[in-house]
Amino acid sequence: MIPDLRVRLGEWELDNPVMTAAGCAGSGRELARFFDISRIGAVVTKSVTVEPRAGMPAPRIAETPSGVLSAVGLQGPGIDVFLQRDLPWLLSRGARAVVSVAGSSVDEYVLLARRLSEAPGVTMIEVNLSSPDLARGGRHFAEDTAAAARVVAAVRETARADIPVFAKLPPDVADLVELAGECVAAGADGLAMINTVRGMAIDVDTRRPAVAGGMGGLSGPAIRPIAVACVYRVHAAFPEVPLIGMGGVRTGADAMEFLMAGASAVAVGSALFHDPSACLRVLRELEQELLDRGVERVDSLIGAAHRTAGAPGTAVG
Amino acid sequence: MRPVQMSSPVLTVRQVDAYHAITVVAPGIAERFRSGQFIAVAVGGEHSSMLTRRMFAIHEVKPDYGGTVEFLFTVRGRGTAWLAERRSRDLLDVIGPLGRPFPLPRDPVNCVLVGGGSGSAPLFPLAHALRRRGCRVDFVLGGATASRVFSAITARRIAETATVTTDDGSLGTKGRVTDVLPRVIDEACSDVVYACGPMPMLREATAVAMRYGIPIQVSVEETMACGTGICMSCVIPVVGEDGITRMARACVDGPVFRGERVRYDDVGTVPFDALGAPGWKARGGGEDRTREAG
Numbered sequence: 001m002i003p004d005l006r007v008r009l010g011e012w013e014l015d016n017p018v019m020t021a022a023g024c025a026g027s028g029r030e031l032a033r034f035f036d037i038s039r040i041g042a043v044v045t046k047s048v049t050v051e052p053r054a055g056m057p058a059p060r061i062a063e064t065p066s067g068v069l070s071a072v073g074l075q076g077p078g079i080d081v082f083l084q085r086d087l088p089w090l091l092s093r094g095a096r097a098v099v100s101v102a103g104s105s106v107d108e109y110v111l112l113a114r115r116l117s118e119a120p121g122v123t124m125i126e127v128n129l130s131s132p133d134l135a136r137g138g139r140h141f142a143e144d145t146a147a148a149a150r151v152v153a154a155v156r157e158t159a160r161a162d163i164p165v166f167a168k169l170p171p172d173v174a175d176l177v178e179l180a181g182e183c184v185a186a187g188a189d190g191l192a193m194i195n196t197v198r199g200m201a202i203d204v205d206t207r208r209p210a211v212a213g214g215m216g217g218l219s220g221p222a223i224r225p226i227a228v229a230c231v232y233r234v235h236a237a238f239p240e241v242p243l244i245g246m247g248g249v250r251t252g253a254d255a256m257e258f259l260m261a262g263a264s265a266v267a268v269g270s271a272l273f274h275d276p277s278a279c280l281r282v283l284r285e286l287e288q289e290l291l292d293r294g295v296e297r298v299d300s301l302i303g304a305a306h307r308t309a310g311a312p313g314t315a316v317g
Numbered sequence: 318m319r320p321v322q323m324s325s326p327v328l329t330v331r332q333v334d335a336y337h338a339i340t341v342v343a344p345g346i347a348e349r350f351r352s353g354q355f356i357a358v359a360v361g362g363e364h365s366s367m368l369t370r371r372m373f374a375i376h377e378v379k380p381d382y383g384g385t386v387e388f389l390f391t392v393r394g395r396g397t398a399w400l401a402e403r404r405s406r407d408l409l410d411v412i413g414p415l416g417r418p419f420p421l422p423r424d425p426v427n428c429v430l431v432g433g434g435s436g437s438a439p440l441f442p443l444a445h446a447l448r449r450r451g452c453r454v455d456f457v458l459g460g461a462t463a464s465r466v467f468s469a470i471t472a473r474r475i476a477e478t479a480t481v482t483t484d485d486g487s488l489g490t491k492g493r494v495t496d497v498l499p500r501v502i503d504e505a506c507s508d509v510v511y512a513c514g515p516m517p518m519l520r521e522a523t524a525v526a527m528r529y530g531i532p533i534q535v536s537v538e539e540t541m542a543c544g545t546g547i548c549m550s551c552v553i554p555v556v557g558e559d560g561i562t563r564m565a566r567a568c569v570d571g572p573v574f575r576g577e578r579v580r581y582d583d584v585g586t587v588p589f590d591a592l593g594a595p596g597w598k599a600r601g602g603g604e605d606r607t608r609e610a611g
Contacts, residue, residue: 030546030569033319052593054564057586061542061550066366068542072549075564075593212585220368273543274359274368276412277322 003290004297005283007041007264009242010189012124012164014041014096014265017298018255018283021246021269022047022100022126022168023072024219027086028093034276038094040283041265045086047102047128050111052078062201062210066248067222068270069201071213074102074131079115091121098124100168102131106154113158113165124164127155127188130195130217142170142195145179149186156187166244170195171223171230180234180241190242191234192267194227219270224248228261235262235303250278252285259298260305320545321345322412327403328385335464336435337401338376339409340387346413347384350375352443353536353573356388356413357544360396369542371396372568374439374513375414386413389438389467415544417573419443419511419534425451426508429501430476431494431522433514434460437467439536440513444475453477455505459494459518463487477505495521502529512576514538516584523576533576539567554580554588562591 005016019042025031028043037043055075062069076082082099090097099122103109109127116122129142129151141147148167156165167183169176171194180191196217201210209215227247235243245263248271249255255266271278290298305311325341332338346356357370373388392398403409419439422428428447430440437458444454456479460466466488472479480497481489490497495518501507502525512522513536526533541551546569555565556578564587565571580588589596 024547026547026549034322034545052597054587054591054593054597055549055552058550058552058584059540060552061369061548063367063369063542066368068368068548070548070550075549075552078593221366270368270548273545273548274365274370275322275410276543276545276547 001291001296003287003295004299005287007299007302009244009264010164016041016283017259017265018279018286019098019244019265019267020044020272020279021267022128024269024272028090028095031272031276032093035280037090040279042096042098042123043090044098044126044267045082045090045100046076047074047100047131048079048082048112049074049076049102050079050108052076052081057212059211060213062216064199064201064218065222067218067220068273069199069211069216069218070196071211071216073213079112083115083119087119087121096123097121098126100126100128101155102128103151104132104134106150109151110154110158113155117158117160117163122163124166125155125159126166126168126192127152128168128195130168130170140170142173142179145175145182148179149182152183152188153186164189166190166192168192168195169230170197171226172198176230177233177237180238184238184241190244192244192246193234194223194230194247197223197226219248221248221250221254224254224257228257231258231263232261232305236306239303239306249282252282252287252289255282255286256289256301259301260303262303262306264299264302318349320413320415321349322410324408325411327405327407327409328382329405330403333389334467336389336391336467338387338389339400339403340385341409341411342382342384343386343411343413344382344384346386346411347378347380350378350386350414350442351418352446353419353439354414354416355439355544355572356386356411357415357541358388358400359410360399367396370412370544371400372415372541372544374536376438376441378442386411389435391435412544416568417571419536419573421446421450422452422509425453427453427455427505428509428511429455429457429498429505429507431457431498431510431512431514431518432459432467433494433518434465435467436514436518436536436538440511441468441471441475443511444472448475453505455501455507456480457482457494457498457501459483459514461485493521494518495525498522498525499529502531507531509533510576512536516581519576519579520581523579523581526576534573535576535579536572537567537574537579539572541568544568554583554586554591556580561597562588564591
C-alpha cells in the first residue's frame with residue numbers, strides 16, 4: 001500500500017504536504033540543481049518586494065546550536081525581474097509557485113498583489129508580515145494586530161479571487177492567537193507559521209553582534225518546539241483554518257509533528273542550507289513513517305494530537 | 318555542470334605544512350571539477366547541531382578509485398575540529414563542485430599565480446591546467462610564517478619560478494606577496510594574474526595588475542553557510558558589466574571574480590549606490606536598470 005500523500009489547504013489541493021519555506025529556496029533555480037522541484041507540494045519563493053533590495057551588510061548569518069541566526073534584509077531583484085525571470089522559470093519546471101510578498105506600506109503590498117494577480121500561474125500569495133512598516137518607525141506589521149489585519153485585508157481584496165492568500169506569522173508577538181484570528185477575520189484563507197524567532201549572538205572576540213543587523217531571525221531545529229506549540233495553539237483556536245507549519249523541520253518525523261499539531265502542510269527551511277535535497281528526503285521519510293505506522297492517508301494525521309485522549313488544552317504552559 | 322551531493326569515504330587524512338588535508342573518494346565531483354571550484358562539507362555527523370556547511374577549495378583531483386578530491390583546512394572551530402578527527406573510511410557528506418571556476422586563457426600566455434596562506438590551495442590545480450595549455454606559470458606564495466606558506470616545494474616543481482614571502486622573514490623574502498609581485502611580473506613578462514587569499518591581499522594584487530594593465534582573476538575567501546546560493550550570506554559588492562554594483566554571492570556568482578570588479582574598500586558594507594540600496598536610483602535610469610538586473 002502506498003500512502004495517500006495528498007492534502008487540502010482550504011480549496012487548494014496539493015500532491016503532497018512538503019514545501020520550501022520562504023527565504024530558504026532562493027529563486028528555485030539553485031535547488032533545482034539538486035532535485036526535481038515539481039515533485040514537492042510547492043516552492044515558496046523568497047519574499048518579493050516592489051523595488052530591488054540590496055539587503056543587509058555582511059555578516060548576515062551566524063551558526064548557533066541547532067540553529068541559524070540570520071539577517072539578510074530581503075535582498076532580491078524586485079517584482080519586475082521576479083515576474084520576467086523567476087516566476088516563468090518556476091512554472092516552466094512544473095513547480096507550484098507560492099509567492100511570498102513583503103512591503104513597507106499597505107500600498108506596496110497592494111501593488112504586489114495586483115502584479116501577481118495579473119501574472120498567470122501564481123498558486124498562492126503568502127503575506128510576510130515581519131517586514132518593517134515605514135509609516136510606523138520600522139515596527140513590523142505583525143507587531144500591531146490592526147496593522148497586520150489591514151495588510152491582509154488589502155491583499156485579499158486586491159488579489160484575484162482564485163489565488164489563496166495566507167498570512168505568515170512570527171511567534172514573538174504579544175498574542176499570537178489574537179493575531180491569527182484578526183488575520184483570518186481580515187480575509188486570510190490560511191496561515192503560515194512560524195517565521196523566525198528574534199535572536200542575537202555575540203562574537204566574543206570582536207565584542208559585536210555576530211550578524212551586522214544586530215538582531216537576527218533564529219531558525220532551525222532549535223526553534224521547532226516553539227513552532228509546534230504555535231501551530232497547536234492556533235489550530236486549537238481555529239480548527240477550520242488551514243495552516244502551513246514550519247520551524248526546524250529536518251526529518252519526516254519532524255513533519256509529522258507539525259501535521260499532528262494541526263498543520264495541513266509543512267515547509268522545510270534552513271535544513272536546506274545543510275542539505276539542499278532535504279525537501280525530497282523529508283517527503284520520502286514521511287512516506288516511510290506512514291508505511292511503518294500503517295497510516296493510509298497523510299491527512300488523517302492533521303490535528304491528531306488534539307484528538308488523542310487527554311490532549312492538553314492550550315492554556316497549559 | 319550540475320554539482321552532486323554524495324556520501325564520500327575518507328581515503329587519507331594527512332598533514333601538509335601547517336594544514337590538515339583530507340582526501341575523499343568522490344568520482345562525481347572529481348570528473349566535473351574545474352580549477353577554482355570548491356566543495357561544501359557537512360560537519361558533525363547525521364544529527365549534527367551544526368547546520369551550516371564548511372566550504373573548502375579543491376586542492377587536488379586524482380583519478381584513483383574512480384576519482385578523489387583533496388581539500389585543506391586549519392582547525393578554527395568545532396566544525397573543523399570534528400573534521401580533523403576523521404579517519405580513513407569515515408563518510409563525509411560532500412557537495413561539489415561548486416562556484417565559478419577560474420577562466421583559462423585560450424592562448425599559451427604567461428601567468429602569475431599569487432596565493433596567501435591556505436588561499437594557495439586552489440592555485441595548484443589551476444597551475445596544472447595552465448601548464449597543459451602551454452602557459453608559463455610563476456608562483457608567488459606568502460604566509461605569516463614558514464609553516465603557513467603552502468607547498469612551496471610543489472610550486473617549484475610545477476612552475477617556472479616560485480617566489481616566497483613571509484611576514485616574519487622565516488622563509489623567502491620578508492614582506493608581503495604584493496611587495497614582490499611587480500618584480501615577478503617584470504621578470505616573467507606576465508600577461509595574466511590569478512590570486513587567491515584574504516581581501517586586503519586581493520586588493521593589493523589587483524592594484525598591481527591594474528598598474529601593469531594586465532587582467533587579474535581573484536578568488537575570494539568569504540565566509541559561506543550553504544555554498545549553494547540559497548542563504549544569501551556570502552555577499553560582496555561587485556560591479557557588473559553594466560556598471561551597476563550588486564551584492565553578489567561569492568558561492569554562485571564567484572568565488573572567482575575579475576579583480577577590478579570587486580569593490581574591496583566596501584566589502585562588509587552595502588554601498589549606497591548598489592542595486593536596491595537607498596542611493597542606487599540616484600544614478601539615473603532606475604526603471605530600465607531594474608530590468609537589466611537579471
